[in-house]
Amino acid sequence: MTDKPGVVITGVSGRMGQMLVREVLVHDGLRLAGALERPGHDWVGHDLGEAMGGAALGVRVGDDPLEAFARAQAVIDFTAPAATVAFADLAAQARAVHVIGTTGLSDDDLKRIHIAARHAVIVRAGNMSLGVNLLTKVTEQVARALDADWDIEIVEAHHNRKVDAPSGTALMLGEAAAAGRGVSLAEVSDRGRDGMTGARDKGAIGFHAIRGGDIVGEHEVIFATGGERIVIKHIASDRALFARGALKAALWGQDKAPGEYDMLDVLGLN
Numbered sequence: 358m359t360d361k362p363g364v365v366i367t368g369v370s371g372r373m374g375q376m377l378v379r380e381v382l383v384h385d386g387l388r389l390a391g392a393l394e395r396p397g398h399d400w401v402g403h404d405l406g407e408a409m410g411g412a413a414l415g416v417r418v419g420d421d422p423l424e425a426f427a428r429a430q431a432v433i434d435f436t437a438p439a440a441t442v443a444f445a446d447l448a449a450q451a452r453a454v455h456v457i458g459t460t461g462l463s464d465d466d467l468k469r470i471h472i473a474a475r476h477a478v479i480v481r482a483g484n485m486s487l488g489v490n491l492l493t494k495v496t497e498q499v500a501r502a503l504d505a506d507w508d509i510e511i512v513e514a515h516h517n518r519k520v521d522a523p524s525g526t527a528l529m530l531g532e533a534a535a536a537g538r539g540v541s542l543a544e545v546s547d548r549g550r551d552g553m554t555g556a557r558d559k560g561a562i563g564f565h566a567i568r569g570g571d572i573v574g575e576h577e578v579i580f581a582t583g584g585e586r587i588v589i590k591h592i593a594s595d596r597a598l599f600a601r602g603a604l605k606a607a608l609w610g611q612d613k614a615p616g617e618y619d620m621l622d623v624l625g626l627n
């Protein structure tokens with residue numbers, strides 16, 4: 358059926374890029390409209406299916422985002438901050454829904470994404486899974502119920518290829534805990550202690566990152582006080598759940614007004 362919204366996948370040779378291809382090919386409501394890699398990448402000009410080591414798909418890997426976005430209704434983007442910011446401008450020009458999974462974005466990057474969202478729908482989340490998004494709601498509620506005698510620490514674990522820390526998910530959970538406590542995360546955040554740090558600051562929200570092997574993604578929020586501890590944990594064991602969340606967002610965004618949205622909007626948890 359050609360009237361299904363067409364999706365372009367950026368960074369298509371990446372861990373998430375390839376997972377997104379597999380998931381969109383079996384999706385009932387979306388079709389694969391294009392695949393992109395950066396200019397000079399080995400896959401550019403080759404059939405996507407063959408580049409992935411399988412049968413030909415009849416989709417050639419391109420390196421021209423504007424040309425690809427013009428033929429699509431959605432762009433799904435799990436790449437790197439510099440690429441994502443450039444894609445946000447181009448997706449907005451093409452009026453395509455831009456689903457952003459990329460993490461490690463700076464405040465300047467977020468400002469540029471915010472500007473692009475004046476003209477198109479952008480759905481951005483550091484984690485596209487239902488479980489983690491639900492966990493942010495739970496974290497916010499628990500933090501609201503407890504006072505600053507309860508120390509909050511967030512521990513995340515990922516594979517050894519991950520380039521940013523804390524993870525986007527850890528930051529989402531930190532924001533949720535700070536919102537529940539009625540404070541600004543920027544003011545209380547304490548990242549990766551080392552050396553003679555002194556005693557813990559009351560009210561701090563601590564972040565710790567483990568990197569090793571092929572860990573897909575694990576996040577723990579610890580609320581600790583004298584004599585007791587509450588630990589809330591999410592374990593992702595399959596990247597397909599992030600890809601499925603992103604495809605859900607691409608479809609959800611089709612009839613929305615331009616603006617910035619997140620997975621809580623898509624999942625109806627807001």
Ligand SMILES: NC(=O)C1=CN([C@@H]2O[C@H](COP(=O)(O)OP(=O)(O)OC[C@H]3O[C@@H](n4cnc5c(N)ncnc54)[C@H](OP(=O)(O)O)[C@@H]3O)[C@@H](O)[C@H]2O)C=CC1
Pocket residue numbers: 367368369370371372373374394395398435436437439440457458459460461482483484485486525599
């Ligand atoms: N929100 C969520 O639910 C999730 C988010 N992520 C995030 O998604 C991002 C990607 O993760 P992952 O797939 O593991 O990473 P990979 O490194 O496996 O893939 C990234 C892909 O993006 C490409 N890329 C990087 N820079 C550019 C550029 N300037 N132009 C075009 N393509 C570019 C890379 O190409 P090259 O190899 O040539 O550099 C690569 O193909 C990370 O930020 C990660 O944190 C991951 C999982 C879930």
Ligand SMILES: O=C(O)C1=N[C@H](C(=O)O)C[C@H](O)C1
Pocket residue numbers: 460483484515516519523524525526527573574575
């Ligand atoms: O880089 C990854 O792999 C992941 N990144 C996201 C993050 O930074 O939180 C989501 C997931 O945990 C996997």
